[in-house]
Amino acid sequence: MDDNKVLRLIHAAGLHEAELVATVAELGLAEVARILIDEVLFRAAVPHNHYPVVVQLTIAHEGRRVDSQLRAVGGKPWELLPVAAADQLVAMRIDYEALDLIRAVFGPGEERSVGYRTTSLLPSGSAAALTSDDQRMNYLGAATQAVQSILAACTRGRPDLGELATRYHSDKYGLLHWFTPHYERHLAGLRDEPVRVLEIGIGGYNSAFGGGSLKMWKHYFHRGLVFGMDIYDKSHLDEQRIVTIQGDQSDPDSLTEIAERHGPFDVIIDDGSHINEHVRTSFRVLLAHLRRGGFYVIEDLWTSYQPGYGGDPDPQSAAGTSLALLKDLMDSLHYEERPPGQERELVYSDLHVGGVHVYHNIAFIEKKLNAEGGIPPWVPR
Structure with a gap:
């Protein structure tokens, strides 16, 4: 999949x-x-239409046009029909000027949902195939159910992450986790940007399953490029704007090579092995490959208490866990407040972590310049 062409189109949509x-x-x-x-x-x-229908989407530019016929059968994904199937009964023809559809799908700013297309219900030739009032009513009812999903898809749309998680079978909302409201709170400001998202852990282990979260992020970030990293080969999930990478999150060299090839990233999500040492290694290596203003997210903090994941049930003695990392970052945020003589050698996270937000089983770490200056020495201690 040549995502360079897609990225060029996304970039041009904002120009x-x-x-x-x-x-x-x-x-x-x-x-x-x-x-x-x-x-x-x-x-x-x-x-959800009870009767199969076909919608023709026509994209025109400078006197040329490309016609695509899309078939809807209730309960099944939309299907692109081959050119040879041009004699199909068309429920509606939707005409877009290419520039308008590009901006509607990939552009920043306000939605472009009406006034940028023409529509023709049962175009000439199609209506003649319906020979009775019952046929027409059944077909029109089914067409009404189906056409709206195509019209909605021809805009950026604003379904929330909970809805998208459910649609694409991501476990980030419902049953096990309720993460998507927290993601919305922190990532909504990036939704209109041409972001690069890296998620560690695709899911499904060595089976053909997994990838639901990658599809969720692709839909949510309509101008973004989504990378999924997993220790197993998940290349069968590659598609437009989704790139899978095989790599080991416990290997600093593997992480560095991946980040240098595909980064820098705007969002990095660790939903990988959940082994505490792996989580800490990934953060130590990848924070430098996160853009300023971006977020590093760590999921499944419950493993900090589980010995099977390298955790410790006693929070006071857990020095090498994911939660211990977050507690250390709280000190990093306040390195400028250490008393004279108590300073320590600064590390990267001291200067580049500007916020830590912790919720049940998930944390959001903001990358910002952390150099506001300490409380001045003349303030009474």
Whole structure:
């Protein structure tokens, strides 16, 4: 999957029209349409129509057009029909100018949901195939159920993370964890940005399963690129804007090589082995590859109390756990307040961690310049 083309289109979506026109000309309308259709099909919710329908999405630019026919069957993902199936009964034709659809799907700023497309219900030729009132009513009812998911997918949309976690079968919301409201609180400001997200741990172990969280992040960050790292090969999950990497989070050299090749990142999420030593190694190596203003997230803090993960049930004696790391970061935040003679040699996290937010089983570490200056010496001690 050539994500360089996708990233160029995402970048151009936020530029002046002349730059966007030049990018479309360079990539070619057919390639631009392929990227857009791939994204629309990914975002479109599974339809619930009781009767199969077809929606034609037409993307035009400078006198040329690309037609795509998308078939909806209730309870199944949308399907892109081959060109040879052009005689299908079309419920609605939706026409977009390529520049408008690019901005609607990948652009920053406000939503572009109406006034940027034309629609034609049961285009000429399709209506003639419906020979009775019952057929027309059944088909129109099914079309109403199906078409909305395509129209919604042709905008950036704003489903919350809880909804997306449920749709893509991520365990970050429901049953085991209730993490998504915390993610929303801290990451919402990045949602419109062309971010790079690295999640350690894809899920499913050595099976074909896993990847739900990667899809959730891809949908949430509509302009972002999502990397998933796992000790197992998960390359079967690679798709547009999702890249999987095989690596070992306990190996500093492996982490460094991955970060130098794919970073720097705006968000790093450790949902990997949950072994405390691995968590600490990953943080020590990867913090330097997180952009200022980004977040480093550590999930499943409960393993700090479990000996099987290198934890200790006694919080007072647990020096090498994930929670102990967070407690150390609290001291790092306040290194400037140490009394004279009690200073210690500074480490990277002292200068580059500007906030630590801890919730049940999850922590968000903000990367910021931590150099505000201590309380001046003339203030009474």
